[in-house]
Amino acid sequence: MSSTSDPRAARAPYEPPTILRHEPQMMNKFSRAAAMRPETHIDGVAVDELIARHGSPLFVFSERTLVERYRELRDALALRWPRVRLAWSYKTNYLDGICRVFHREGAWAEVVSDFEYAKAVRLGVPREHIHFNGPWKPEAALEEALRGGSLVHLDHFDELVAAERIAERLELRPQVLLRLSLAIDGVPAWARFGFDLESGQARDAVDRIVAGGRLRLGGLHCHIGTFINDVEPYRQAAAKVARFARELREQLDISVEVLDLGGGFASHNTLKEQYLPGQFTPSLGRYAEAITEGLAELDLPLQERPTLALEAGRALVDDAGYLLTTVVANKRLPDGRRGVILDAGVNLLPTAWWYRHDVVPAQPQHGLPEPTVLFGPLCMNIDVLRDTMLLPPLRTGDRLLFHHVGAYNVTQWMQFITYRPAVVLVGRDGRHGLLRRREDLATVTAPEEIPGWL
Numbered sequence: 001m002s003s004t005s006d007p008r009a010a011r012a013p014y015e016p017p018t019i020l021r022h023e024p025q026m027m028n029k030f031s032r033a034a035a036m037r038p039e040t041h042i043d044g045v046a047v048d049e050l051i052a053r054h055g056s057p058l059f060v061f062s063e064r065t066l067v068e069r070y071r072e073l074r075d076a077l078a079l080r081w082p083r084v085r086l087a088w089s090y091k092t093n094y095l096d097g098i099c100r101v102f103h104r105e106g107a108w109a110e111v112v113s114d115f116e117y118a119k120a121v122r123l124g125v126p127r128e129h130i131h132f133n134g135p136w137k138p139e140a141a142l143e144e145a146l147r148g149g150s151l152v153h154l155d156h157f158d159e160l161v162a163a164e165r166i167a168e169r170l171e172l173r174p175q176v177l178l179r180l181s182l183a184i185d186g187v188p189a190w191a192r193f194g195f196d197l198e199s200g201q202a203r204d205a206v207d208r209i210v211a212g213g214r215l216r217l218g219g220l221h222c223h224i225g226t227f228i229n230d231v232e233p234y235r236q237a238a239a240k241v242a243r244f245a246r247e248l249r250e251q252l253d254i255s256v257e258v259l260d261l262g263g264g265f266a267s268h269n270t271l272k273e274q275y276l277p278g279q280f281t282p283s284l285g286r287y288a289e290a291i292t293e294g295l296a297e298l299d300l301p302l303q304e305r306p307t308l309a310l311e312a313g314r315a316l317v318d319d320a321g322y323l324l325t326t327v328v329a330n331k332r333l334p335d336g337r338r339g340v341i342l343d344a345g346v347n348l349l350p351t352a353w354w355y356r357h358d359v360v361p362a363q364p365q366h367g368l369p370e371p372t373v374l375f376g377p378l379c380m381n382i383d384v385l386r387d388t389m390l391l392p393p394l395r396t397g398d399r400l401l402f403h404h405v406g407a408y409n410v411t412q413w414m415q416f417i418t419y420r421p422a423v424v425l426v427g428r429d430g431r432h433g434l435l436r437r438r439e440d441l442a443t444v445t446a447p448e449e450i451p452g453w454l
């Protein structure tokens with residue numbers, strides 16, 4: 001987090017209290033603007049220094065937060081279950097340096113494509129420590145994963161048949177996991193992934209695996225959604241998966257080695273439909289508690305319980321990520337609101353469509369806060385990073401810091417009309433180093449060709 005050791009902050013001039021007209025859709029009832037403290041540093045490193053070195057806009061990650069969140073989840077699970085495993089969800093953020101931080105802490109990899117699989121192998125993750133998910137695993141990647149002893153999560157019958165065919169060709173009997181699709185109260189069903197439990201499709205898949213004799217059922221998996229800021233759905237999901245595992249044990253004598261409950265835990269971000277920032281983000285301990293309590297349905301003594309695996313992404317990386325931006329212009333909109341143009345747009349921050357990110361100035365600000373729209377620099381009407389928030393006057397060159405942006409942005413960002421910025425890691429000892437260089441004309445045009453006849 002930031003430090004407010006800036007000596008100017010100590011001498012901030014007196015600001016009289018202000019009364020603002022209530023604006024619908026805004027949180028001025030709680031006077032957030034008045035309480036807005038500048039964040040001049042990230043983990044002790046000055047924002048000004050980071051921008052001077054690497055330019056603006058700039059993504060910054062806190063190694064301290066990454067490690068703290070990882071250890072918090074790992075410890076919360078280990079306290080409650082005899083064998084636990086965290087597999088880092090590559091799609092959430094697959095920058096090498098971010099993956100390295102989690103692998104150094106002991107995380108396995110959870111990948112959903114041939115590209116991510118190759119990236120994990122390139123980073124030195126043993127193939128047998130890779131969970132391979134997703135609705136499409138190209139034949140070559142599926143073969144490599146089955147041959148290498150990775151944990152392949154079967155998603156549908158066509159994939160099951162393909163896995164059997166490959167196993168026969170390789171003369172192997174590889175272990176596979178079955179992804180289950182569950183109906184959970186209060187959570188929109190992600191029914192398109194996995195084998196439906198309630199309709200009996202999942203049981204049909206197990207029967208088919210047993211009858212085929214080519215594959216070995218090593219585990220069950222579910223992933224019920226993302227940013228689920230309630231722990232009860234996890235208790236229910238864990239109980240359903242556990243009851244199914246018990247059914248397989250009692251009826252088919254199959255003892256699965258791993259139960260993977262996926263990810264989906266909330267970060268301290270704020271969905272647009274939430275009123276208060278960071279509201280209702282349960283602690284990682286409460287998720288762990290709900291899951292392990294649900295798993296009691298297994299009805300197994302401690303030493304016989306399967307490994308509990310999780311693939312949390314967002315909850316481990318979102319809070320560690322910042323986007324530093326610079327004000328390039330101010331303007332007055334016809335409805336009276338102030339518009340501020342920043343040097344970073346929605347192409348860099350696609351999560352701005354769904355989340356009301358925390359935004360704070362990176363230098364002390366003075367003057368009356370007023371309703372402000374934060375625009376990006378794209379020549380597109382949809383380029384809005386925050387639709388309306390109370391902000392004090394901002395000058396050209398001032399910096400704004402967006403927080404809780406570590407998940408899904410540096411994997412889903414788009415190169416559009418300009419270069420994607422650098423990404424930096426701030427270490428736990430005040431060091432900082434590049435995770436990804438800023439793009440330039442050469443990197444963007446490198447894959448382009450001009451057909452010979454032009």
Ligand SMILES: Cc1ncc(COP(=O)(O)O)c(C=O)c1O
Nearest residue numbers: 089223226263264311312313314
């Ligand atoms: C199969 C699977 N596992 C794990 C994750 C990580 O989810 P989250 O970032 O919400 O924790 C996802 C993301 O959608 C996923 O599809």
